[in-house]
Amino acid sequence: METLSLIGMGFGMVLTVPGLTAVVTGVLIGQIVGALPGIGPSTGMALLLPVTFGMDPALAIMMLSGILYGAMYGGSITAILINVPGDDSSVVCAIEGNKLARKGKAGHALAVAALSSFAAGVTGTIVLAFAAVALSAVALRFNAPEFFLLALLGISASASLGTGSVVKALLMGLFGLLIAMVGIDPIAGTTRLTFGFSQLLDGFDFLPVAIGVFGIAEILVSLERGGTMQPIVTRFRDTFLSAKDVAFCAMAAVRGFIVGFCMGMMPGAGSTVSSFLAYGVERKFSRRPEQFGHGALDAIATTEAANNASVTGAMTPMLTLGIPGSTGTAVLLAALILQGIRPGPTLMTDQPVLVWSLIASMFVGNVVLLILNLPMAPIFASILRIPYAYLAPGIVLFSLIGAYAVTLSFFTMGVAIAFGLIGYFMIKADLPRAPLVLALVLAPLLEESLRQSLLLSLGSPLIFVQRPFSLALLVVLLLVFLMPLVMSLRSRWKARST
Amino acid sequence: MRLLDLISALAMMALIALVVVATRDLAFWNGVFPGPRFLPLLLAGTTALLAIALFVSAVRGTGNRQPVDWPDRTGLARIGAFYLAAIGFGVIGSFLGFVTSAIVFLLFTMVVVLRRPIVPSLITTAVTSLIVYVIFIGWLDIRLPLGPFGF
């Protein structure tokens, strides 16, 4: 009851002219920076930080967080339409969504992305409002050993991400892991495989690699035939989802939400990891797993739900402990500090107006985003009516500028161009590209958490069975690995007995 | 496909060799903890097994036997030119700024590489480079390289 009255107070703050202006401004900017490749929500938030100095703290936070979750909606648009991930967490959306767009189902994909983003955003906000404190206590029980097993679970999904040979899928996953070894060693602090280049100290940024192997490589393949590909026409009525589609995607979105929200609460995991993990999980549960990699609607539902849920998930440690769970929430915390508010475990009791206005604003912001995105889907989709030969150079241009913008240096642009060629070769050699990117995303988490675990246990691998959550995850992991084996043995045995 | 599989397997072996050699000065084990070389070597070993598996299946011809869908010579020249244009965009951009470079890149790829008519190409170029300028430089104030003309 008390929570409800607090939320009521929050809505009282939001449903005013300045409140609504702040929310709408925030989500609009978020939508745009999310859609632009290479420019993520934190860039948009940093841009707006100076503007917020003179503002009321609650309004400032409402606006800045609008950018954060608005970007999750925006990222999927470019991913689906032009196969260039607008931000890190929409890579999966690019893999599956663009396949759908090429089948003339861009409207469907956009609508599913918007709806599942909305559902996850609103559900996440409700969970945040009612269970933030309890959840953050549980989340604290997750640490290095659990993260390691989660990362391992995610990597194990890479075997199934290919459309052909398992050996090739695994090989590409390992390729991604090996590339991820470049950079400063996270535990020892020494340089590794950098060959003296200071640009390599942080390793290969994953976004330029994804822009290269997906965006640029696919354009090279499509231009082989002279770019005479027919424009893809999306009819307006195609954007309306049938009840069957919605039912098909609903459970996928629920699973994506759970994975996303949980991963969002963990520092160091974030929206990209959660979108990939949800994709891997969904492949195990999907009723049509064979569609994965060829344009699966439920894959979009699950990853878009996951990345939106992870944003609200990351707000949990921020509001209850004052700890940033992601780069986006780090900017939010910085904004609070610049406003003279000290974030910490007492934030929710010390600053109830601020916290509950923020929560109320997330409801309102998600509604605004849905209103913005759902009817706009056919309009966005109409960009595909532009003949491909005029579209392709522009897509590559935006990819290159986006890759530059990631670190404001030519190095990341070079990485994107180089991986464009590698990606082209991979397409020709029938090597799947999703495992490569998945592994690159998960590798830092995998290595850091493995070595942290062994530091915590002073070298004893028993740490993975001594902790309750870790043990449970280990069991899940074993099941995932053993199930296909048991199944194939059983079918073989059955075949023999008949 | 067999040739490409062989090349892929060999490329992975070369990568492994590079990793093994380049990490030779790092510690594999620090006391009771894994060191910086632990995971690279572990991964290199696993990768080697899979690369050998791919190599063997390619040699024995048990893998995918579908023919590779290579482009014809003009197609290859087209994407080669397009790829070089992408590199050229970066090179020119570092001297003349991204907007000028974008105009050159768009016109070159549309008119010369893809052989589109000049007028629609000019219109597309104008619209696209205007979007680049207005959004990235004018509005978002992203520090893209600017040329001698200030854009």
Place this chain on the structure above:
Amino acid sequence: MIDFTNVPGVSRIALAAGLALIAPAMAHAERAPEGPIEISVGCSAGCTPDVLMRRAASIWNDTGIIDNPIVIVNREGGGMTAAMNYVLSRPGDENNLMALAEPVFSTPLVQGTDPLYDDFTPLGVFVQTQLIVLAQPDHEATNLAEMVEIARANPQQVMMAGSSAGGTDEQVMGLIEQAAGDDVQMTFIPHSGGGAAQTTFLGGNTDMVTVTIDEALPHIEAGNARPIAILTNERLSDEALADIPTAIEQGLDVTWGQVFGLLGTPELDPEVRDWWTARIVELTETEEWQAFISGNFLGGEVYVGEGLPDAMTGFHEDRVAVLRLIGAIE
């Protein structure tokens, strides 16, 4: 030994010292740079130097101390080398500055390359963070001295969570071990960031964590952590902090903190440098800045003018010593 972060609780005292330092420099002619000023920050938006520079920039512009619009640009990557290379490649440029933070000293050291801090034209060091060591609230050790004794009896079993390997937190642990004697060995658990390290600590996985005062206070107030030592020369006067003993009074000679400031491009015109000196002093005298410093429990000691290059060398040498101590450099 390491004593550059000798930070009194009230920045006013420090300011007096700072003013004395720059007095001779004021005699030179000053010249303002023309056009917008860009400050490159080597980490992502929201990191400590980013927050400090944004606050400084907003005060400079709002109070009219500086009319040139100031823009903060985040050029992250390579332990700040991306930002450093950007600013260092523009000798004499009066519109580009670099935010000084710890990696400016430590990254070249750890990478084994030539130091870069002395390639810049230093403009001023005017913020320091002050550090607290936190322990689990129910830990049997109630202060740092007891913690050290537990570590002595149980080699490597006492653990400290911290951000990146070789960073400030690991340096602190190295200094504590050194102060306690050769037979004290603790285990440092590095993380990808300060937030992750705090999470590990709050989850009860480690005995200790080192955090800045503003990060520590909410956790102390909420009962999630117990402060066992403050790494300043003297206890702080603030009510919430007055009971926290320094490491020194517990017999462990450890004081440490991070320094932040502004660096100019190489070969910057001395007249422009002196202009910045005056603007930094004016900034630190504003009420807004002092409220920001004391509100976030930062150290506000100001190093500008003729004494600055020596101070920079001092900071550098301290970091060489401590990095050698923890084995990050040979």
